[in-house]
Amino acid sequence: MGVRGLQGFVARVCPDACQTIDLREMAEKHRVDHPDCPPVIVVDAMSCVRRWYTPESWVCGGQWREYLAILEDFINAFMAAGIELVFYFDGVVEEKKRDEWIKRRMKNTEEIARLFQFIKTHRKQPGREMFVLPSALPTFTRYALKSLGQKTVCTLQEADLEVAAYGLQHNCIGILGQDSDYLIYDTCPYFSIENLRLDRLVTVMYSREVLCRVLGISLTHLPLFACLLGNDIVPESMLEGFWHKCLTTSPHRNNSYNRRTNILLSVANYISKMPCSYSSLKHLEEILPLGSDKTLLCRGVNSYLLPGQQSPWVPPNETNCQMLSLQQQSALCQDKEIFQLAKEQHIQSENYSIFNILSHGEIECSNSLEDDYDTEIPGQALIYRPARQHIYSILLESGKGGTCPLxxxxxxxxxxPLKGPDLIQPVQPPLTGGTPNLKTLWLAKGPDVEKQRYSTFLACFHLQDEMEDLQALEAPVAGFCCLLAYLMMEVSSLSLEDLNAFLALILCLKGKSAAQLTGLQLAQVDSRAVHLGAVLIRGLTTLLMANSACGFPFRMDDLMPWAVFDGKLFQEKYQKAHQGCSVEELLEGNESLYTPFQNLKSLICKVCMAKNRTIQSRPRGNGFNTGREQRDFNPRFQQPHRSHCVSPYHNQMREFTQRHLQSQGRGSGHPHWRRHHLPPR
Structure with missing residues (x-):
């Protein structure tokens, strides 16, 4: 999170601390000084994704191929200068950050509500001032960079500490990001992503030394300075009285500055007069209203110490500068081999959410671009919960007494309201003979095991009976059809028009370049299609989780959005489908796509028929959803009571009638499934 107001303070009050630098020159100097060590920049990716996502369209679900090309250009600019990049992503929300995480989610919810109201009113995307990240963008950015050959690290704790430690330990030329905590850590130089000019590789370097000179303190003071301004460990609410004391006694108070700026200057003035010692810190702990925990300041200072570093504010025997080491005995998974493998895959960005579940049985998902006023589509969190319950069961397996932990x-x-976590009961997937254990799914080899992995994956979505048909498809199409079939079964309001739009999307996306998709223009934007796009993208993350849990029956690359989805193209197909356009027009006049379209549609319909699900035609024409009535809860999707378990998966679907089968042109014979190839990525 950083120190509130510090980044702006540096820009306004300490302009000399903002030094324009040429990264090419820094890299060349590094090569001269360290001929055996290539120049490396460690990137705080979470603070960069907003800057990286520059496609014009952002509400429709993401322009993923265009985004992939942008990331490739970013990497190539540094490679041309001989600079290697290492990307770090947050792999966990630490408990101390949970309250702040919740506040941000609530704020995002309000922003998304305003966004949907704008779309319904104007039928277009708003300006960049209302920009919201496409759903799951950080998650898929991680895999995008990995697919582009970059070293990506998913952290075991808050990313900024690991970024700062990596930069120091590996003699990096700098950290690229936008987080004021990098002004506090005693690590390599801190470069601004906001000020980066990629074409010239020029940006701003923030100087800790100049900042300290302006504040009248030393580098040693910075961790205490940050704590006394409020951070993740020392809450600002405890510091108001101290700030008032500093403000009233400071000679540096300036009426032309805002209150926060004066607080920063006054706190710096106060600590500049303190001896750098543990006894000084203990004195501060006595005068501050820290409540029952008098060690807050000590822990706060400690949190900025990197491995091997010490501070005069903290006694050596209390210095805790070791990187977080999750203890096996505290984890839900007690199999050391499985736990270690999950941990390694987590760090290397190879699995998705598995380690978080195995280590402490906790998982989170941020906001999606969902319309809370759409009464027909449940939240994606609830749509995919039955699948997640099966995934949890696979991962946690039945312990003594045959029960899994919540x-x-x-x-x-x-x-x-996010007052606490939902407590979710794992549910065994419907597999004949039971669920294979993780040692089998993850470590065993052979064709029988490969079949088990695939069938277990399908069982998470209640599609295990369709294994033969799905395996006959090209992998990205098979994964997409798994997701689409699950959605059609779970969300009763989805119509034949929605199904046609999704199928036309996956088939017409084939062969389209990023440039072609960039050039696609939309006359208007439909809010329901925006919502469905976000639901589908979150579904892809559910596929990633199931794939990771089941030992990777699919390549992760085959389940990525740039393989199967484009926001603008889906908007176009959705609007045409609901306006009653012919299949030929949906498929852009490409006759070779007609048979694959009918085959895939027949497969989805067959699955739904087996689950007694009726898919009805409900064309919406140009009647965009503008309703503002409050969403009612469907009991199927109600929030669980905090102290009770969620009921297992069950269907509340109606029969798919023979009349619909005939109207869709299905014969009585079994259709022939063919592979539908997607272009290489």
Whole structure:
């Protein structure tokens, strides 16, 4: 989170601390000084994704191929200068950050509500001032960078500490990001992503030394300075009285500055007069209203110390500068081999959410671009919960007594105040003979095991009976069809028009370049299609989780959005489908796509028929959803009571009638499934 107001303070009050630098020159100097060590920049990716996502369209679900090309250009600019990049992503929300995480989610919910009202009113995307990250963008950015050959690290704790430590330990030329905590850590130089000019590789370097000179303190003071301004460990609410004391006694108070700026200057003035010693810190702890925990300041200072560093504010025997080491005995998973493998895959960005579940049985999901006023589509968190329950069962397996521990879910959805986690009961997937254990799914080899992995994956979505048909498809199409079939079964309001739009999307996306998709223009934007796009993208993350849990029956690359989705293209197909356009027009006149379209549609319909699900035609024409009535809870999707388990998966679907089968042109014979190839990425 950083220190509130510090970044702006540096820009306004300490302009000399903002030094324009040429990264090419820094890299060349590094090569001269360290000929055996290539120049490396460690990137705080979470603070960069907003800057990286520059496609014009952002509300429709994401322009993923265009985004992939942008990331590739970013990497190539540094490679041309001989600079290697290492990307770090937050892999966990630490408990001390949970309250702040919840506040941000609530704020995002309000922003998304305003966004949907704008779309319904104007039928277009608003300006960049209302920009909201496409759903799951940080998650898929991690895999995008990995697919582009970059070293990506998913952290075991808050990313900024690991970024700062990596930069120091590996003699990096700098950290690229936008987080004022990098002004506090005693690590390598801190470069601004906001001020980066990629074409010239020029940016701003923030100087800790100049900042300290302006404040009249030393580098040693910075961790205490940060704590006394309020951070993740020392809450600002405890410091108001101290700030008032500093303000009234400071000679540096300036009426032309705002209150926060004067607080920063006054706190710096106060600590500049303190001896750098543990006894000084203990004195501060006595005069501050720290409540029952008098060690807050000590822990706060400690949190900025990197491995091997010490501070005069903290006695050597209390210095805790070791990187977080999750203890096996505290984890839900007690199999050391499985736990270690999950941990390694987590760090290397190879699995998705698995380690978080195995280590402490907790998982979170941020906001999605969902319309809380749409009464027909449940929140994605609830749509995919039955699948997640099966995934949890696979991962946690039945312990003594045949029960699994509950999983704590922090998911954003309508009606969830996030006062605490939802406690979710794992549910065994419907597999004949039971669920294979993780040692089998993850470590065993051979064709029988490969079949088990695939069938277990399908069982998470109640599609295990369709294994033969799905395996006959090209992998990205098979994954997409798994997701689409699950959605059609779970969300009763989805129509034949929606199904046609999704199928036309996956088939017409084939062969389209990023440039072609960039050039696609929309006359208007439909809010329901925006919502469905976000639901589908979150579904892809559910596929990633199931794939990771089941030992990777699919390549992760085959389940990525740039393989199967484009926001603007989906908007176009959705609007045409609901306006009653012919299949030929949906498929852009490409006759070779007609048979694959009918085959995939027949497959989805067959699955739904087996689950007694009726897919009805409900064309919406140009009647865009503008309703503002409050969403009612469907009991199927109600929030669980905090102290009770969620009921297992069950269907509340109606029969798919023979009349619909005939109207869709299905014969009585079994259709022939063919592979539908997607272009290489």
């Amino acid at each position: 999983v704590k879910e922090w998911f954003v959805y309508f009606g969830n």
